[in-house]
Each structure stands twice: as C-alpha cells, then as structure tokens.
Amino acid sequence: MKKVIDNVKVLEQAKGSIKIPDYSHSPFAIYAIEQNGKLKQVAFYMNHKKYIDIHLMHRHEGLMPHKHYYEKHEDKGIKLSNAEIKLIEKIKKGLGI
Numbered sequence: 001m002k003k004v005i006d007n008v009k010v011l012e013q014a015k016g017s018i019k020i021p022d023y024s025h026s027p028f029a030i031y032a033i034e035q036n037g038k039l040k041q042v043a044f045y046m047n048h049k050k051y052i053d054i055h056l057m058h059r060h061e062g063l064m065p066h067k068h069y070y071e072k073h074e075d076k077g078i079k080l081s082n083a084e085i086k087l088i089e090k091i092k093k094g095l096g097i
C-alpha cells in the first residue's frame with residue numbers, strides 16, 4: 001500500500017498487471033490502483049464485497065472514465081457522478097498526478 005488519501009487505500013504497481021481486490025477486510029472500504037504514475041481504477045466496497053468499480057484508463061461503449069456496479073458488470077458502462085469525479089481528482093492531487 002502506498003498511502004491513504006481521504007480514506008482511500010491506494011495500491012501501487014510499477015510493473016506487470018494488478019487486480020483490485022474483490023473483497024475487503026473493512027466492510028465499507030475504498031481502494032485505488034496507481035500504475036506507472038497513473039490512476040487506473042477505484043473500487044467501493046459494501047459489506048466487504050466490491051460494489052462499484054470505476055475504470056479510468058479504458059473505454060467501455062465509448063465512455064471513459066466509466067463505472068460498473070460489480071454484481072451487474074454486464075452493463076454498458078455508466079457515467080460517473082459528480083461526487084465520484086471529485087474524489088478521483090482528490091486522489092490524483094494527493095498522489096501528485
């Protein structure tokens with residue numbers, strides 16, 4: 001773990017692939033992945049299970065960034081809320097990216 005920014009646990013991976021955890025030890029956690037100096041993904045957990053998965057580095061049905069509700073990942077990607085966008089900007093600022 002690299003650091004915690006506004007209650008978000010940031011995991012860093014310089015090389016290779018990294019997968020955000022499907023489960024959290026904390027019931028209502030938020031994790032982020034930083035890879036090669038870029039924020040790649042943010043995930044929100046409810047009752048220890050991944051609930052919302054935000055993808056920042058690839059398009060889904062033309063939408064980037066986008067999110068999925070984890071249990072229904074068959075959606076076509078959903079636009080981020082203003083609160084989610086603000087949190088992502090806060091994480092990026094905290095990481096200096």
